[in-house]
Amino acid sequence: MDGRDLVHSLRFFGTVRGLRAARSAWRRYRTDAVGLPARGPERARVPGPVTEAEPLPGGGIVRFARSELRIMVAAGGAVFWGWDGARPEPSYALAGDAPEPDTRAGLEPDKDGGWRVVSERVRVEVSRHGAIEVRTPGGVVLRRDLPPRWWEPAQGGPARWVQRSEVPADARFFGLGGRAAGPRLPDGTYRLWNTDPKGSFAPGDDPLYITMPVQMVVSDAGTHLAFHDNSWDGRVTLREGEEGAGSGHDRPGTSEVRMDGGPLRCWVVAGTPARVLGGWAQLTGAPALPPSWALGPQHARWGFGSERAVRQIVAGYRDQGLPLSAVHLDIDHYDAHQVFTVDQQHFPDLPGLAKDLREDGVRLVSIVDPAVKAEPGNAVYDSGSAAGAFVRDASGREVHGVVWPGDCVYPDFTDPLVRQWWGDLYEERLAQGFSGVWHDMNEPVAFTPFGDMTLPRSARHALEGRGGDHREAHNVYGLAMAQAGYEALRRLRPDERPFLFSRSGWAGMQRYGGTWSGDVSSSWPGLRASLGLVLGLGLCGVPYSGPDVGGFDGSPSPELYLRWFQLGAYLPLFRTHSAIDAGRREPWEFGPEVLAHARTALLERERLWPYFVTLAHLARTTGAPYVRPVWWGAPEDRVLRDCEDEFLLGDALLVAPVLDRGTDRRAVRLPRGRWYDTATGVAYDGPGQVLVDAPLSRIPVLARAGAVLPVQGGDGVELEVWAPAAGRRGGGLVVRDVGDGWAKAKIERYASRLEGGQVVVERITNAGRVKTEVPARVRGPA
Secondary structure (H helix, E strand, O other), X not given: XXXXXXXXXXXXXXXXHHHHHHHHHXXXXXXXXXXXXXXXXXXXXXXXXXXXXXXXXXXXXXXXXXXXXXXXEEOOOOEEEEEOOOOOOOOOOOOOXXXXXXXXXXXXXXXXXXXXXXXXXXEEEEOXXXXXXXXXXXXXXXXXXXXXXXXEEOOOOOOEEEEEEEEOXXXXXXXXXXXXXXXXXXXXXXXXXXXXXXXXXXXXXXXXXXXXXXXXXXXXXXXXXXXXXXXXXXXXXXXXXXXXXXXXXXXXXXXXXXXXXXXXXXXXXXXXXXXXXHHHHHHHOOOOOOOHHHHOOEEEEOOOOOHHHHHHHHHHHHXXXXXXXXXXXXXXXXXXXXXXXXXXXXOOOHHHHHHHHHHOOOEEEEEEOOOEEOOOOOHHHHHHHHHOOEOEOOOOOEOOEEEOOEEEEOEOOOOHHHHHHHHHOHHHHHHOOOOEEEEOOOOOOOOOOOOOOOOOOOOEEOHHHOOEEHHHHHHHHHHHHXXXXXXXXXXXXXXXXXXXXXXXXXXXXXXXXXXXXXXXXXXXXXXXXXXXXXXXHHOOOOOOOOOEEOOOOOOOOHHHHHHHHHHHOOOOOOXXXXXXXXXXXXXXXXXXXXXXXXXXXXXXXXXXXXXXXXXXXXXXXXXXXXXXXXXXXXXXXXXXXXXXXXXXXXXXXXXXXXXOOOOOEEEEEEEEEEEEEOOOOOEEEEEEEEEEEOOOOOOOEEEXXXXXXXXXXXXXXXXXXXXXXXXXXXXXXXXXXXXXXXXXXXXXXXXXXXXXXXXXXEEEEOOEEEEOOOOEEXXXXX
């Protein structure tokens, strides 16, 4: 260990905790030295030439000299392929059983000794040496996966592998989980290992809390998502292509996936962006629907300190005329940071506090960390030890790490019985009056001054009865914890939709809730990174997320805080949060001007609440994120593919946040069609770029001509209708709030058109179009 690392550890974790973390790190190093044998000499292998094929429904098995490939086109159009006997299951990503094959498609001989599968939505070709091409029905190549290569230890053990893929020269890469560099991923190498960055992060820091081997690739040829279903540590190296490179020939874009072990298998979903994420949701599960109150503004801080302070802050919101839906309590409300406890001195009547706040329309949300203080007499530790719930090393001893409570052990959430045991503990949280939970430190984290802040790689996990070690379990640890919490909340309160969001997770985590940015730096680059994270996660199938408004660490300037607040008002999870030493984050702490403008942003969020309810239900039913890149409806527009500083909120609104200091006017890139500045009513026609005023009081928000969206009116929900352009029609969808239970919501469809210079709004029903009875307010010149 470098002396500077120890100094950093002492500063970051504190003197006593830092020394404990250093000892824990050495213990982890020694554990892995014994529990993970050296790989030794390795043998390289490639598939070799094709030898035979076996047709099966939807595809078949193609055998090569040194490997075999299983390929299948599913009934929904998704393509699966797996090498060396890899099948779709078992998988932490898939929701339930793997989809059925498309029985209309089958394996058939192709040119030059290869094979192909032709279906309605996609065509797959396998060369005689093992290259796989995914094409559109018209034959245009979307991606070409070259023959893979393996390195197998001579004495046995997991094989490392590399898969290199080529995409069109004009393609752009998105996704890979929550990346500070997003949403468009620049050339570089990205690690697949969920990581606490040891403090706040900004663009350029990688990896972060949520990494996923999920790529969204957008090109002129079409859009597709590629998912390598493997939870091991790995790296993805991306390189954009170049058109006309070298003698007038295009150089394709490339993606190289390297994994330290685990199966080599992949899913590909192709189509429009909406169809791709719809297919992805069918594979990995529909996004959890948050309770409607969770779509309102929320406030958190590490360091409220007492019940009295919480009451004062909530009263401050009320006295200043600021809407507030929830307050989140961080680890300082625990007894000595121990999970499922309460500091009775500073929070003597937590149920009473929760009851009083709820009567004012404010919910309480509790942090929940996975680490359990390893101390006999601690009820959670004693219960877990008796149940054999904690992760153990290869010798059968409990694995220990240092976290906020001190010396800790870790539940093995990859064991169904442990998930049940852990989930039952949430009854204590509900009894305290909490309405939801946020999972933190669940990468999982073990403080260390050097190396990865996590468990030994040799630590043993159940992995649903298959058995394995932390190399395979690490990336799905937070996902499995989210499953435990979500299923427990459903079990304990069956009539209410759970509210849960998690700092760490993996592909499929949307089934159990959402996430947030983690400890983003309180800086202008941090503000920009937080937008990229939300957009990138949405393209990986996680629609509900948001940043720590104002950043986690440091003290933002009034201008930075306000611009972050204004951005947050248009993101799914709108929550202020900060570190214990980062200062206050209530809007009135930044002066009267910031307070006035923050109030405007909050009231606009409240006005748009019915629209957010609609977007939440549509995300549940279609997989489409609330927040979408501006190329969402026009992926063929290359200029839009490179636009990273604005976004679509649903189909109706284009939001152009201010991400740079001292900005009062900014360029806005418009997709095709007419757009209205919602503040001035000025109309602009796209595609193109316009300069729009962005005073400190607001950020530019533009509405699509013809859009029909629900907003909060004086007597309930009303329709806001933006006049269609001449000769054009518009419309929109409305899903009304059905409470926080499980009642099925109905989708209302509306159409707008010009008739005699007047805007006509009609509801589309099974019987045809009828005049709407919902109050409608027309905006924009006809």
